Amino acid sequence: xxxxxxxxxxxxxxxxxxxxxxxxxxxxxxxxxxxxxxxxxxxxxxxxxxxxxxxxxxxxxxxxxxxxxxxxxxxxxxxxxxxxxxxxxxxxxxxxxxxxxxxxxxxxxxxxxxxxxxxxxxxxxxxxxxxxxxxxxxxxxxxxxxxxxxxxxxxxxxxxxxxxxxxxxxxxxxxxxxxxxxxxxxxxxxxxxxxxxxxxxxxxxxxxxxxxxxxxxxxxxxxxxxxxxxxxxxxxxxxxxxxxxxxxxxxxxxxxxxxxxxxxxxxxxxxxxxxxxxxxxxxxxxxxxxxxxxxxxxxxxxxxxxxxxxxxxxxxxxxxxxxxxxxxxxxxxxxxxxxxxxxxx
Amino acid sequence: xxxxxxxxxxxxxxxxxxxxxxxxxxxxxxxxxxxxxxxxxxxxxxxxxxxxxxxxxxxxxxxxxxxxxxxxxxxxxxxxxxxxxxxxxxxxxxxxxxxxxxxxxxxxxxxxxxxxxxxxxxxxxxxxxxxxxxxxxxxxxxxxxxxxxxxxxxxxxxxxxxxxxxxxxxxxxxxxxxxxxxxxxxxxxxxxxxxxxxxxxxxxxxxxxxxxxxxxxxxxxxxxxxxxxxxxxxxxxxxxxxxxxxxxxxxxxxxxxxxxxxxxxxxxxxxxxxxxxxx
Ligand SMILES: Nc1ncnc2c1ncn2[C@@H]1O[C@H](COP(=O)(O)OP(=O)(O)O)[C@@H](O)[C@H]1O
Ligand SMILES: [Mg+2]
Numbered sequence: 268x269x270x271x272x273x274x275x276x277x278x279x280x281x282x283x284x285x286x287x288x289x290x291x292x293x294x295x296x297x298x299x300x301x302x303x304x305x306x307x308x309x310x311x312x313x314x315x316x317x318x319x320x321x322x323x324x325x326x327x328x329x330x331x332x333x334x335x336x337x338x339x340x341x342x343x344x345x346x347x348x349x350x351x352x353x354x355x356x357x358x359x360x361x362x363x364x365x366x367x368x369x370x371x372x373x374x375x376x377x378x379x380x381x382x383x384x385x386x387x388x389x390x391x392x393x394x395x396x397x398x399x400x401x402x403x404x405x406x407x408x409x410x411x412x413x414x415x416x417x418x419x420x421x422x423x424x425x426x427x428x429x430x431x432x433x434x435x436x437x438x439x440x441x442x443x444x445x446x447x448x449x450x451x452x453x454x455x456x457x458x459x460x461x462x463x464x465x466x467x468x469x470x471x472x473x474x475x476x477x478x479x480x481x482x483x484x485x486x487x488x489x490x491x492x493x494x495x496x497x498x499x500x501x502x503x504x505x506x507x508x509x510x511x512x513x514x515x516x517x518x519x520x521x522x523x524x525x526x527x528x529x530x531x532x533x534x535x536x537x538x539x540x541x542x543x544x545x546x547x548x549x550x551x552x553x554x555x556x557x558x559x560x561x562x563x564x565x566x567x568x569x570x571x572x573x574x575x576x577x578x579x580x581x582x583x584x585x586x587x588x589x590x591x592x593x594x595x596x597x598x599x600x601x602x603x604x605x606x607x608x609x610x611x612x
Numbered sequence: 613x614x615x616x617x618x619x620x621x622x623x624x625x626x627x628x629x630x631x632x633x634x635x636x637x638x639x640x641x642x643x644x645x646x647x648x649x650x651x652x653x654x655x656x657x658x659x660x661x662x663x664x665x666x667x668x669x670x671x672x673x674x675x676x677x678x679x680x681x682x683x684x685x686x687x688x689x690x691x692x693x694x695x696x697x698x699x700x701x702x703x704x705x706x707x708x709x710x711x712x713x714x715x716x717x718x719x720x721x722x723x724x725x726x727x728x729x730x731x732x733x734x735x736x737x738x739x740x741x742x743x744x745x746x747x748x749x750x751x752x753x754x755x756x757x758x759x760x761x762x763x764x765x766x767x768x769x770x771x772x773x774x775x776x777x778x779x780x781x782x783x784x785x786x787x788x789x790x791x792x793x794x795x796x797x798x799x800x801x802x803x804x805x806x807x808x809x810x811x812x813x814x815x816x817x818x819x820x821x822x823x824x825x826x827x828x829x830x831x832x833x834x835x836x837x838x839x840x841x842x843x844x845x846x847x848x849x850x851x852x853x854x855x856x857x858x859x860x861x862x863x864x865x866x867x868x869x870x871x872x873x874x875x876x877x878x879x880x881x882x883x884x885x886x887x888x889x890x891x
Binding site: 318339340341342345346347349350351353354355356357366367370371411414415420470483 | 787788790791792793794795796797798801805806809810824
């Protein structure tokens with residue numbers, strides 16, 4: 268696999284003091300990578316630097332091995348889909364799509380067939396003569412994606428392109444984008460603050476926080492093995508408990524786990540709600556004793572809140588059948604399938 | 613009564629007051645002055661007043677002078693205002709901030725005062741000429757000349773026009789411009805194919821405003837214009853007040869109105885064309 272886009276130690280600080288620093292990232296050819304993080308963490312700053320709309324203070328950006336930091340956006344082999352207002356309202360869809368191709372002096376007949384083909388790809392055949400205002404928000408974003416696709420960029424950049432759409436449509440667009448990506452083999456950098464979107468769409472996720480990268484990994488690894496406490500907190504639901512590290516063992520209550528990270532002293536132990544097993548009664552068995560505070564049926568599973576006394580309240584996901592055995596106020600014993608530990612500072 | 617009929621009635625009732633107002637202060641006076649302009653010296657009706665407009669040497673040169681001053685003023689005002697608006701939209705720095713804060717000041721200075729200010733500054737014995745004399749340059753005649761009228765027109769029209777165009781440019785989202793750069797458009801192409809088309813409607817509105825304002829202007833031409841030829845507004849006043857020829861003055865007024873309606877026609881036509889293209 269060859270590296271299509273390489274960001275090396277990129278930094279950009281605004282006058283306000285905000286910005287990003289020390290961003291390094293390699294994106295493989297044909298990969299869909301997502302920059303994920305809360306609003307204001309610097310995702311757009313990184314993306315705009317790649318697209319050439321922002322001049323970084325330091326660092327380098329290479330596309331197909333060539334440095335592009337000195338190039339203006341119109342000279343970069345990238346194309347960007349913005350959050351909104353991508354299309355030129357005074358031009359028809361055809362003219363919107365053909366604009367870049369005309370600049371590249373493509374013959375008219377070729378433009379015509381290319382536009383027709385890309386409109387089929389984004390499921391809007393026959394929209395040539397319409398104006399952007401005659402399309403819905405989702406359709407407009409499809410056209411924006413189509414316009415970028417026509418230019419066959421080395422890297423396609425998307426800055427929260429679906430965030431203004433409603434949940435159902437967002438879901439559809441996500442699937443369509445994934446299909447387009449498979450079909451075209453395009454390298455994409457996708458920015459979102461929506462972790463569900465990132466988890467379902469990406470080959471790899473870059474989790475960002477306060478202008479730096481917390482972790483780069485495949486969605487499954489981000490979920491199963493969050494490297495930092497921040498990622499553990501940010502991605503999915505997670506319970507946090509106090510624990511201790513003793514030699515090669517992690518101790519949580521009466522439970523013991525391997526101390527894979529070789530931590531020492533007090534640690535923070537993270538456990539996913541689905542990794543918690545509840546058994547009625549407080550026996551002498553290993554685990555943590557608690558009482559059931561609340562039960563919420565959420566479709567095929569239930570969310571159960573358990574008061575563990577000193578360890579606080581944790582939430583566990585339980586199968587529907589299991590919940591039938593449980594009652595509010597009942598004493599239970601909670602055991603964990605697996606935990607992730609973080610040093611306590 | 614059906615609901616749609618009720619709504620229709622309501623619409624009608626809401627429109628009537630403005631329609632009446634338009635009728636009383638625009639349509640009726642124009643019709644009256646048109647009728648008046650048709651009255652000849654013998655008391656009958658014909659086009660002799662208009663014939664005079666186009667055959668009298670002084671009148672003809674007034675018309676040509678008016679059109680020339682108007683067109684030149686419009687061109688300069690629009691070019692300067694649009695450049696200013698573009699500069700304010702796309703640049704940053706101290707100078708732009710200063711311009712943004714100060715460019716509207718002329719709007720708040722009463723016309724007569726500003727005109728006298730111009731006379732003091734640019735007149736034969738004004739500050740500028742005295743200063744230039746010190747370094748051995750003689751200032752050409754500006755006041756009591758068409759240059760004076762044009763400069764006054766710039767003073768009166770540029771701030772408002774720039775403001776109008778600025779708000780049009782502010783309405784173009786950055787992403788629309790960045791998208792154009794993104795697909796490979798350079799500065800010039802972004803300007804001529806995106807920025808200008810997206811602001812040309814306002815440009816047209818501004819052009820119409822400036823044209824009508826200048827062609828019908830009185831204060832500046834009266835105070836800083838030459839004795840002959842005259843702008844139509846000044847000439848009208850003279851024909852009406854000094855020569856006491858109401859009918860001839862009415863003919864000049866109606867002719868000025870016709871000149872304005874030509875522009876109005878093009879303006880409305882382009883608006884309608886745009887609307888039908890998009891619906
Ligand atoms: N042009 C700018 N001037 C000053 N600060 C900015 C500018 N653009 C973004 N910022 C700040 O930089 C930080 C990162 O912004 P951004 O990259 O847009 O974050 P994100 O896209 O993740 O929401 C934010 O705190 C934001 O307020
Ligand atoms: Mg952003």
